[in-house]
Amino acid sequence: MxxxxxxxxxxxxxxxxxxxxxxxxxxxxxxxxxxxxxxxxxxxxxxxxxxxxxxxxxxxxxxxxxxxxxxxxxxxxxxxxxxxxxxxxxxxxxxxxxxxxxxxxxxxxxxxxxxxLTALRTAATSAMAARYLAPKGARTMAVIGNGAQAEFQALAMKAVIGVEEVRLYDIDPAAKRKAVHNLQGSGIRVTSCDTAQDAIEGAQIVTTCTADKAYATILSDNMVGEGIHINAIGGDCPGKTELHRDILSRASTFVEYEPQTRIEGEIQQMPPAYPVTELWQVVRGDAAGRRGSREITLFDSVGFAxxxxxxxxxxxxxxxxxxxxxxxxxxxxxxxxxxxxxxxxxxx
Amino acid sequence: MxxxxxxxxxxxxxxxxxxxxxxxxxxxxxxxxxxxxxxxxxxxxxxxxxxxxxxxxxxxxxxxxxxxxxxxxxxxxxxxxxxxxxxxxxxxxxxxxxxxxxxxxxxxxxxxxxxxLTALRTAATSAMAARYLAPKGARTMAVIGNGAQAEFQALAMKAVIGVEEVRLYDIDPAAKRKAVHNLQGSGIRVTSCDTAQDAIEGAQIVTTCTADKAYATILSDNMVGEGIHINAIGGDCPGKTELHRDILSRASTFVEYEPQTRIEGEIQQMPPAYPVTELWQVVRGDAAGRRGSREITLFDSVGFAxxxxxxxxxxxxxxxxxxxxxxxxxxxxxxxxxxxxxxxxxxx
The missing domain is CATH 3.30.1780.10 (ornithine cyclodeaminase, domain 1)
Known part of the structure; x- marks a missing residue:
């Protein structure tokens, strides 16, 4: 220079x-x-x-x-x-x-x-949102999709809200093995699961972070029980979603910035009148986060500037x-x- | 690293x-x-x-x-x-x-x-536009505003269309002296002028490249004679223009990308129906450039991606x-x- x-x-x-x-x-x-x-x-x-x-x-x-x-x-x-x-x-x-x-x-x-830095901030944002939206005392999370974001998600949930167990599933066994291996010694109890259904068993938080660019159904309606918090990371551009729309019908949905999420998020499947709450309103105390132990909360996260x-x-x-x-x-x-x-x- | x-x-x-x-x-x-x-x-x-x-x-x-x-x-x-x-x-x-x-x-x-690189490409774009819009055989240009862009403009007009003389004016004598000094030995005949009116005397091309962020009138209507080509560089954001609107009424105006120039260019002073031609249409032969020796042409340049x-x-x-x-x-x-x-x- x-x-x-x-x-x-x-x-x-x-x-x-x-x-x-x-x-x-x-x-x-x-x-x-x-x-x-x-x-x-x-x-x-x-x-x-x-x-x-x-x-x-x-x-x-x-x-x-x-x-x-x-x-x-x-x-x-x-x-x-x-x-x-x-x-x-x-x-x-x-x-x-x-x-x-x-x-x-x-x-x-x-x-x-x-x-x-994006991997770190995405996981930190998820954990910050979970503080307001996950059921109180959540200690077990599922991570479906074990690509580049998976371990960051697990570690952020541990660091910020005290998650103790992570249940991993990926359609690709090699990806799952990689995540299991990387989380050894992290202080998180790691369980390798054979199906997505298996992974969400007993989890209070379900994080989906798959990368397919297509309308995918990583979670179907019958898999999602009462009271869980879904942290949906992978649906982040037009034509790319992870959740069945019936889940959205049952969930209270929180977004970063509504105009962007309507285009890119899970809610692109829903009509424009589908109600969402911007997360900053919850953080400020202007809107409610989780309202009860049976509510399904969804953080439809696409990442924001x-x-x-x-x-x-x-x-x-x-x-x-x-x-x-x-x-x-x-x-x-x-x-x-x-x-x-x-x-x-x-x-x- | x-x-x-x-x-x-x-x-x-x-x-x-x-x-x-x-x-x-x-x-x-x-x-x-x-x-x-x-x-x-x-x-x-x-x-x-x-x-x-x-x-x-x-x-x-x-x-x-x-x-x-x-x-x-x-x-x-x-x-x-x-x-x-x-x-x-x-x-x-x-x-x-x-x-x-x-x-x-x-x-x-x-x-x-x-x-x-922006200084170079801006000057190159001006010269490319002048090839289609300046009067044939233009050899003399005025440069009003002798800031960072001035010498690049002069040199590009020399290199691309053969300009031989540049007439410089700036409200700040130090800026003008700098440009005069820098163009020594460039092969261009340089004339230092006391007023904008003086600078455009005998020029077939008038380049305005001032930097004031305000509706300024660098050129007023009575200064602009028949047949010249105006290369307006400095009006490039909302609230920033250099030409009196009466000049626009008399000129055939060419722009880079109309939606952007309507917001940022000289034509922000004009009603939405004010006609403009996108320069690429001229380059492609789909629209006329200069149509005669008495026409006033204006390249309302704001810079485009x-x-x-x-x-x-x-x-x-x-x-x-x-x-x-x-x-x-x-x-x-x-x-x-x-x-x-x-x-x-x-x-x-």
Whole structure:
């Protein structure tokens, strides 16, 4: 990198390697707890944020999305793809990076990997939602779909609400074995199950996080008993759902940002009048969360830009603690800002 | 950076330093000609692109924009700010970076600085438009507003359509002196003018590129004679214009992408029925450009995502020629794509 450029030209960049160092320095469970708290804090000031459905570019193979938001002081956006076929090519289904910037100058504050950070913030959001929506004292969860998100979900539910047992099921035994293996030594009791029905046996929380891009029925109506909390992660774009619509008819449904979830979430199966509650209203105490022990609650989670904002701000706040970034020469910074051409000319 | 990560984890990054090296290796004028050709080529296949008005986050001090597009094979977006007050803080009014990605996997192909590249592509677009809209044999241009874009405009008009003389005016004498100085030795005859009226004397092309965020009247109606081509660059967000509306009434107006220009361009002053022609139709021969020697033509340019796409693709195509990038460890790449957690765990 150019040693000659001025400090304004440089943007701190958090690589994958540095994100992993940062997470291990603080401990994964602590990071998940901290992220849940950051996200909850930003949900409390929901009305301060600029909100829009994400900008999605759909293609045959998947989707590329830009997810911006701003609280008036700080702007953030995430670039994220969703390509279910990537797995067989050896690529991640979801890969992401993001940026934090100052609203008053428009200058970036930090560029960061967000594949790991998205996995962490998605799990932290689920756990934060479960605090309001899961039955009191829930200690057992099922995780159906044991891909990249599975272990993060289990660990966040342990760290944030004290889940003690996780029951795993995936249509692919290799994925299930991977999750069982990774959760050894985590302090969570792990049970490998042969069917989805088996997995949800005795679970108070059922997390679905499969990646198929199709109207799938991971949970059918007769599988879902009274009083459980469903945390549906995998239905997150048009044409992609995981739950039978009869479950939705019986459940009280909570969403992040209604206009986006109507397009992308499980509720895309339902008529526009199907009632939902935005989670921030519950967090603020403006709406009820779980109303009784027999209610079926559903968090129809598609991921929202404010959660990425919270996560990026958390990481940015930790940069001072250690050497977790390096400096990218990303912005042209002439001595006289109007003299961009002169800067180029003098570099000849 | 982590030496252990696999090639999939790395994204080529073009720093400001490397962008300058790349430009000088090929020569600024050649780069401007090549960019004009790339942009023209993409204008010819306009219907293949996904188009949307950019996503703009407005604040008191300026705007932050995300400008995405895709041709079905390749996706691009640019992050760019516009903060007129930045100058006095020693920051660029406009700073930018951008990304190119594969549509089939959603994986980034290249991250690049775009402050310089935007200046180059904006000038190249102006020159490409002037080829269709300026009077035949135009040799003299006025540049009103001598900020960061001014010299690029002059050089592109020289490189692409053979302009020989540039007449400079800025309300700030220091800006004008800077532009005069930078264009010494460029092969363009440079005239420093005391008023805007003086600058447009004898010019066949008038480029306005001021940065005030207000309804300004850089050109008033009585200043604009028959037969000139106005290249209006500086009116590029709501509330920011440079031309008196009476000029618009007399001119044939050409735009990049009508829905965006109605919001951001000079034509925001006009009723919705005010007729405009999208430039790609002229490039394709589907609509007339300049129709006679007495016509006033106006290119109401606000910048469009396809121009950034063209510019990023040009740069990406040049990466093989030299050592113009370094590799960023930006994407998590576990051996088994589903084993993101395991990758994190093993890094402990």
């Amino acid at each position: 150019a040693p000659a450029a001025s400090p304004l030209a440089y943007i701190p960049f958090v690589s994958v390697e540095n994100m992993m160092r940062l997470v291990h320095h603080h401990g994964i469970e602590q990071v998940l707890r901290d992220l849940a708290e950051e996200i909850e804090g930003d949900y409390r000031r929901w009305d301060m944020f600029e909100k829009a459905p994400r900008l999605a570019s759909h293609s045959r193979d998947g989707v590329i999305e830009l997810m911006p938001t701003s609280d008036g002081q700080t702007f953030s956006f995430k670039y994220v793809n969703g390509h279910p076929g990537n797995i067989v090519k050896g690529y991640q289904t979801v890969a992401a990076f993001g940026l934090l910037a100052r609203v008053d100058t428009g200058y970036p504050l930090m560029l960061s990997e967000m594949t790991l 404010i959660e990425d904002f919270s996560a990026l701000r958390y990481v940015h706040g930790k940069l001072q603690d250690g050497d977790y970034c390096h400096q990218l020469d990303m912005l042209a910074d002439p001595d006289d800002p109007r003299d961009l051409f002169g800067m180029l000319q003098r570099a000849a | 982590a030496p252990a990560a696999s090639p999939l984890a790395y994204i080529p990054f073009v720093s400001v330093e490397n962008m300058m090296r790349l430009v000088h290796h090929h020569g600024i004028e050649q780069v401007l000609r090549d960019l004009a050709e790339e942009i023209e080529g993409d204008y010819r296949r306009w219907d293949m692109f996904e188009k949307a008005p950019r996503l703009a986050s407005h604040s008191r001090d300026g705007v932050i924009e995300l400008m995405p597009t895709s041709d079905g094979q390749t996706f691009s977006f640019k992050y760019v700010n516009g903060h007129p007050g930045n100058i006095v803080k020693g920051y660029q009014t406009v700073a930018a970076f951008g990304l190119l990605a594969r549509v089939d996997t959603g994986y980034p192909l290249m991250l690049s600085e775009m402050t310089l 396809i121009e950034d796409f063209s510019a990023l693709r040009y740069v990406h195509g040049k990466l093989q020629d030299g050592d113009y990038c370094h590799q960023l460890d930006m994407l998590a790449d576990p051996d088994d794509p589903r084993d993101l957690f395991g990758m994190l765990q093993r890094a402990a």
